[in-house]
Amino acid sequence: MTVSGNGQVSIPAGARARWKTRQMIVVDLGDRVVMRPAPDEPVEKLEGKYRTRGPSSDQAGAKPARGRRAGGSPVTVLDAYAVIAFLRAEPAAGEVRALLGTDAQLTSVGVAEVLDHLVRVVGADEEEATLDLAQLGILDGTVVDSAIGAEAGRLRARGTIGPAAP
Secondary structure, X not given: OOOOOOOOOOOOHHHHHHHOOOOEEEEEOOOOEEEEEOOOOHHHHXXXXXXXXXXXXXXXXXXXXXXXXXXXXXXXXXXXXXXXXXHOOOXXXXXXXXXXXXXXXXXXXXXXXXHHHHHHHOOOOHHHHHHXXXXXXXXXXXXXXXXXXXXXXXXXXXXXXXXXXX
C-alpha cells in the first residue's frame, strides 16, 4: 500500500466491495495503524458485544456524572465501568447508550481502565477493544489535572455529582 504526498491511501477494491462502506474507523497505535469499517449505527452495534465474556461490572459503581466545563457548559463524564456495563449489555447499558454520541466523555484514565478491563479481564483483542472505543467516540480521553480531580472527589463525596438525570 502506498501513501500519497497528502497522506491518502487506497484500500483494495475487494476489501471496499466486501465492507460496503464509505466511512472507516482509524486508530494510530503508535507502531501501527488499525482500521475497520464504520457501521451505520456505531453505538448500537457495540451494546452487549462483551456480554458473555469476563466478570460482571454491575457491582463496580457504573455511574455517569454531570459537571461543568471550565467555560461553564455542562459535560458528562462516564465512569469506566459504565462503558463496560454498556459493552456487556448490563443494567446500566440503557442509561449509558443515551449518553454516548452526545457530549459524554471518558477521562484518559477511564480510557486506560476500559482497555485494561477488556483486554486483561475479558480477553478481548487489544486492537479490537481500541477500535470499539474509537467507534463510540470516547477513545480520546479528557485530561483531568489534579485540581479538577480533587474538586470532583470533593463534589462526589458531598453527593453533588452522581448519576445523570434522565
